Amino acid sequence: MQTVSQLPDEVNYLDYKGKYKGIFAWIFSTDHKRIALLYMYSMLTMFVVGVVLGLAMKLELIAPGKTIMDPQTYNSVFTVHGVIMIFMIVIPGLPAVFGNFMLPIMIGAKDVAFPKVNLLSWYFYVLGAVLVIASVLFGNGAPDTGWTFYAPYSFKSGTNLLPAIFGAFVLGFSSILTGLNFIVTIHRMRAPGMTWFKMPLFPWSLYGTAWIQLLATPVVGITLVLVALERIFNIGVFDPALGGDPILYQHLFWIYSHPAVYVMILPAMGAISEIIPTFSQKHIFGYKAIIASTLAIAFVGYFVWGHHMFTSGMSGTAQYTFSILTFIVAIPSAIKVFNWISTMHKGSINPEAPFLWAVTFIFVFMIGGFSGLVLGALATNVHVHDTAFVVAHFHFIVFGGVGFAFFGAIHYWFPKMFGRMYDKVWAKVGWAFFTVGFLTLYSPMFYLGMMGMPRRYYDYLPEFHAANILSSLGSWVMTFGLLIIVINLFRSAKNGAIAEINPWHGKTLEWTVPSPPPLENFDEIPVYGEKDGPYEY
Amino acid sequence: MEHVAQHSDPHYDQEASKLGMWLFIFTELLLFGGLFIVYAIYRFLNPEAFQMAGHELNLTIGAINTVILLVSSMTIAMSTSALQKKNKGLTVLLLEITVMLALIFLINKYFEWGVKFDHGIWPGSEHLLNDMGHGEVLFFGLYFVMTGLHALHIVIGMIIIIVALNKVQKGTVHADRPSLLENAGLYWHLVDLIWIFLFPLFYLIH
Numbered sequence: 118m119q120t121v122s123q124l125p126d127e128v129n130y131l132d133y134k135g136k137y138k139g140i141f142a143w144i145f146s147t148d149h150k151r152i153a154l155l156y157m158y159s160m161l162t163m164f165v166v167g168v169v170l171g172l173a174m175k176l177e178l179i180a181p182g183k184t185i186m187d188p189q190t191y192n193s194v195f196t197v198h199g200v201i202m203i204f205m206i207v208i209p210g211l212p213a214v215f216g217n218f219m220l221p222i223m224i225g226a227k228d229v230a231f232p233k234v235n236l237l238s239w240y241f242y243v244l245g246a247v248l249v250i251a252s253v254l255f256g257n258g259a260p261d262t263g264w265t266f267y268a269p270y271s272f273k274s275g276t277n278l279l280p281a282i283f284g285a286f287v288l289g290f291s292s293i294l295t296g297l298n299f300i301v302t303i304h305r306m307r308a309p310g311m312t313w314f315k316m317p318l319f320p321w322s323l324y325g326t327a328w329i330q331l332l333a334t335p336v337v338g339i340t341l342v343l344v345a346l347e348r349i350f351n352i353g354v355f356d357p358a359l360g361g362d363p364i365l366y367q368h369l370f371w372i373y374s375h376p377a378v379y380v381m382i383l384p385a386m387g388a389i390s391e392i393i394p395t396f397s398q399k400h401i402f403g404y405k406a407i408i409a410s411t412l413a414i415a416f417v418g419y420f421v422w423g424h425h426m427f428t429s430g431m432s433g434t435a436q437y438t439f440s441i442l443t444f445i446v447a448i449p450s451a452i453k454v455f456n457w458i459s460t461m462h463k464g465s466i467n468p469e470a471p472f473l474w475a476v477t478f479i480f481v482f483m484i485g486g487f488s489g490l491v492l493g494a495l496a497t498n499v500h501v502h503d504t505a506f507v508v509a510h511f512h513f514i515v516f517g518g519v520g521f522a523f524f525g526a527i528h529y530w531f532p533k534m535f536g537r538m539y540d541k542v543w544a545k546v547g548w549a550f551f552t553v554g555f556l557t558l559y560s561p562m563f564y565l566g567m568m569g570m571p572r573r574y575y576d577y578l579p580e581f582h583a584a585n586i587l588s589s590l591g592s593w594v595m596t597f598g599l600l601i602i603v604i605n606l607f608r609s610a611k612n613g614a615i616a617e618i619n620p621w622h623g624k625t626l627e628w629t630v631p632s633p634p635p636l637e638n639f640d641e642i643p644v645y646g647e648k649d650g651p652y653e654y
Numbered sequence: 655m656e657h658v659a660q661h662s663d664p665h666y667d668q669e670a671s672k673l674g675m676w677l678f679i680f681t682e683l684l685l686f687g688g689l690f691i692v693y694a695i696y697r698f699l700n701p702e703a704f705q706m707a708g709h710e711l712n713l714t715i716g717a718i719n720t721v722i723l724l725v726s727s728m729t730i731a732m733s734t735s736a737l738q739k740k741n742k743g744l745t746v747l748l749l750e751i752t753v754m755l756a757l758i759f760l761i762n763k764y765f766e767w768g769v770k771f772d773h774g775i776w777p778g779s780e781h782l783l784n785d786m787g788h789g790e791v792l793f794f795g796l797y798f799v800m801t802g803l804h805a806l807h808i809v810i811g812m813i814i815i816i817v818a819l820n821k822v823q824k825g826t827v828h829a830d831r832p833s834l835l836e837n838a839g840l841y842w843h844l845v846d847l848i849w850i851f852l853f854p855l856f857y858l859i860h
Contacts, residue, residue: 300673305673332681334681343689352798354792360696360700
């Protein structure tokens with residue numbers, strides 16, 4: 118590969134002075150790197166809201182009976198927590214932040230294919246967030262249906278649901294535009310000589326993700342529109358009183374929302390696939406197997422939605438089929454885990470913060486995955502359906518998967534994004550508190566669920582008290598870890614030591630450009646030769 | 655932004671914008687696909703009511719609107735060819751005709767819906783909810799949602815065509831940079847295509 122020459126006086130993207138000043142230099146910027154940071158800061162804002170709501174729920178559950186809020190408030194709190202965390206954090210999370218920032222650089226491009234559409238997608242994101250917040254602040258009561266907006270309650274509830282539903286719709290549109298942009302970017306803008314199988318794994322995972330975003334999101338879009346119309350006009354499609362079928366709503370909802378789980382997890386796996394070879398200083402084991410499993414997950418993930426509805430009323434045949442497909446989708450995930458472990462084997466491991474996040478990702482992801490198999494099996498599903506077990510499972514996958522990968526990715530790419538290195542000791546301290554808190558918070562819920570504690574209740578029987586106290590304590594430890602991480606990163610972005618171009622000795626293209634990268638990333642577009650691969654150690 | 659303006663020409667990639675448009679069309683197809691699934695399920699569950707309700711629709715207006723959209727698809731396709739042949743005047747004329755046809759479609763739709771409203775049929779109307787069966791409620795609910803959403807797409811399509819028309823007149827869309835017009839055409843064909851499915855589903859199947 119050619120070494121990329123860089124003029125020393127080139128202005129980096131953070132200091133670049135364009136036509137606009139102040140905040141407008143950011144919110145009117147079509148630079149993919151600035152848009153990535155716009156996404157990151159808006160997500161951080163919403164994440165804080167989501168975390169506070171989560172803490173409030175755990176505080177309510179610290180003792181049986183009413184602790185700090187009444188049942189109706191609790192319903193609204195878990196609904197808004199879910200809507201924010203799912204639609205605004207974990208679905209856009211890695212693609213919108215690290216995808217936007219790193220994808221063009223990793224494939225040797227100057228920007229994404231449609232920079233203006235990229236900025237538009239962020240505007241839609243903000244609009245969606247504002248709509249959801251409006252549903253909380255105005256009208257008669259915050260939404261209380263749960264983030265799934267299940268029919269018929271979603272059009273019977275007297276709370277202010279319409280803005281939240283439209284907010285979710287608009288957020289979906291934002292996600293579609295990001296996906297569309299990434300597919301075209303990957304097809305059209307790879308560096309000369311970078312064939313498909315010379316592309317690094319993070320772009321590959323974004324490619325699989327983008328197809329899911331593109332093909333699944335419209336279905337939930339129209340479903341949410343139908344619920345909204347049902348609320349306004351009584352069109353009848355999901356209303357059993359008018360001949361409609363509420364189960365049909367669940368089908369249409371999960372046809373999107375299950376693949377959406379893979380929208381969350383695939384880019385997380387992609388980021389892990391970048392971190393592990395770098396910190397093992399070894400070629401990734403089974404490069405093609407990881408790509409194949411990415412595409413397999415993206416494909417099979419479309420056909421497992423029914424496992425959310427085993428107890429809703431489905432034919433036996435449908436249940437067996439969805440159960441088997443659910444087990445099948447676990448296989449490609451397991452392949453990835455084996456590949457990551459094999460990459461580490463006999464590697465020269467450098468246990469920096471990103472690597473610690475990556476290995477804990479594997480650990481919590483496996484717990485989440487195995488508990489998913491418990492839920493995918495028909496008999497056990499009936500036992501633990503709608504209990505705290507389910508909550509524990511999807512927090513291990515969604516928060517454990519995406520959260521750990523996100524923190525891994527931010528610690529990995531931080532020196533590139535901001536040109537400064539964070540305090541490595543505090544990064545590890547934050548990781549330790551977060552991990553211990555995370556496990557203390559969610560592990561007891563597996564036990565509680567198996568003992569029969571239902572989810573989405575503000576109250577519980579006295580025998581569940583001890584485990585709930587433990588879980589609530591965990592939520593404080595985890596939040597403390599979170600605070601350390603965020604403060605450390607914020608301080609370091611300003612005052613950290615100046616970072617080298619390639620502090621981790623990574624082999625992908627982003628480590629060949631200066632930190633932070635200049636406005637158009639490359640002076641000269643890199644060219645891949647015959648023998649260059651995605652990772653050469 | 656300055657840097658975009660400076661480098662806009664080397665960044666111009668006709669293939670990319672066409673690919674992007676096709677991907678967007680996929681999403682539109684899936685959006686309506688969800689509605690077609692809902693329609694199929696309720697038609698399967700209420701075959702007789704759907705058949706009876708289908709007779710209430712005005713086949714003549716539906717057929718006229720189908721012809722109008724097909725002709726408009728033709729005119730926009732011709733406008734693309736005219737642009738390639740560098741005939742700016744003809745391109746503009748054909749686009750104007752397309753917009754007019756779209757407008758006529760909407761006017762027809764307005765009268766068609768108006769007649770239904772006069773008969774007391776609209777989503778959630780008392781006549782519909784009290785005097786008719788579940789099948790009819792679902793049929794007309796879906797009829798208004800699907801044709802309404804389609805009409806919304808007609809409006810969006812018209813806006814895109816008018817934008818393209820302006821840019822052809824200004825000369826920013828020309829034979830070497832036809833992407834915007836081509837994409838407007840693709841989008842318009844999509845709107846047409848969806849109607850080609852809506853028309854038989856609501857008006858013709860008996």
